[in-house]
Amino acid sequence: MRAKILLLLAATLVMAARASAVTITRGPIIENPDAVTSMITIAWWTDTAGDSTVDYGVNSAALLFSNTVPQAGSCEIGAAGTCHIVTLSGLLPGTRYYYRLKVGGVIVQNTGSSGPYFTTLKDPTDTTDLFFTIIGDWGQASGHEQSVSNLQDAADPQMIVTVGDNAYQNGAQSDWDNNALAYYVNPMKRVTFFPTLGNHDLNSVGASSWASSVEIKMFARRRRRALHRARRQRAHQRHPTCLARQRPGNHHPQVEVRLPAPDAVLVRQRDRVDRQRLERACPVGTALRVLRRRHRLRRARPHL
Numbered sequence: 001m002r003a004k005i006l007l008l009l010a011a012t013l014v015m016a017a018r019a020s021a022v023t024i025t026r027g028p029i030i031e032n033p034d035a036v037t038s039m040i041t042i043a044w045w046t047d048t049a050g051d052s053t054v055d056y057g058v059n060s061a062a063l064l065f066s067n068t069v070p071q072a073g074s075c076e077i078g079a080a081g082t083c084h085i086v087t088l089s090g091l092l093p094g095t096r097y098y099y100r101l102k103v104g105g106v107i108v109q110n111t112g113s114s115g116p117y118f119t120t121l122k123d124p125t126d127t128t129d130l131f132f133t134i135i136g137d138w139g140q141a142s143g144h145e146q147s148v149s150n151l152q153d154a155a156d157p158q159m160i161v162t163v164g165d166n167a168y169q170n171g172a173q174s175d176w177d178n179n180a181l182a183y184y185v186n187p188m189k190r191v192t193f194f195p196t197l198g199n200h201d202l203n204s205v206g207a208s209s210w211a212s213s214v215e216i217k218m219f220a221r222r223r224r225r226a227l228h229r230a231r232r233q234r235a236h237q238r239h240p241t242c243l244a245r246q247r248p249g250n251h252h253p254q255v256e257v258r259l260p261a262p263d264a265v266l267v268r269q270r271d272r273v274d275r276q277r278l279e280r281a282c283p284v285g286t287a288l289r290v291l292r293r294r295h296r297l298r299r300a301r302p303h304l
């Protein structure tokens with residue numbers, strides 16, 4: 001009997017150890033790249049995959065709200081399921097919220113009366129003081145960096161803004177992890193962070209690929225997704241056929257095709273370019289309809 005109890009106890013202890021074996025490897029980081037008063041995004045990474053939960057509320061002893069995001073099928077940074085990006089919406093402006101983080105139901109970051117917490121941006125009509133700090137050329141892995149970080153942690157600003165060159169030398173993931181984030185663990189889990197890209201932050205990807213830099217991937221995901229969405233939408237809208245399709249109630253729009261100049265070579269070139277553009281911008285069926293119509297028009301007007 002005693003052996004059975006011991007076995008049961010051992011099994012329980014093993015299960016408990018497994019259940020709590022989720023460790024934060026990066027973050028949490030408080031983000032708000034769209035600078036809205038009603039939203040906050042919390043990002044963190046763990047060594048184990050799982051879904052991502054944020055419990056939150058204005059009282060640390062009673063977190064009345066919760067948001068769970070399913071396990072990530074893939075991550076821009078890290079292995080699938082180990083990145084946790086949870087956006088909270090419907091928040092009150094200028095309000096402190098305490099939060100607790102869970103992965104797969106296991107608490108990885110608890111909270112208490114001293115936090116962690118985040119504070120939403122104030123309403124534009126709120127004329128009370130806004131206390132924030134500005135740093136630059138800071139992520140260089142030095143004792144001075146830690147001192148400046150500690151001072152900000154103690155002062156507890158509402159946001160930290162940077163003027164660039166955040167992760168020396170090259171803005172690579174290892175630069176961010178070892179030279180920047182490691183020194184700002186405490187302030188970043190509480191203070192909304194607004195980084196600016198500096199030239200060093202782009203060294204690893206090149207200036208023209210700024211949107212793919214580690215900094216943008218880590219701190220401006222929502223904005224980055226919106227940027228891509230807007231680009232796709234603009235490309236789609238540029239084509240008159242796509243535009244016609246988007247008019248409300250216009251299920252069978254008259255296709256307007258701008259005919260090319262009466263020059264055979266030019267026509268062929270334009271056909272090729274237009275086909276590529278159409279295939280990129282419109283659904284395949286639309287592109288084919290436009291090209292067929294153009295073909296019919298050309299037969300009717302052979303000089304084209």
Ligand SMILES: [Fe+2]
Nearest residue numbers: 137164165198
């Ligand atoms: Fe610099």
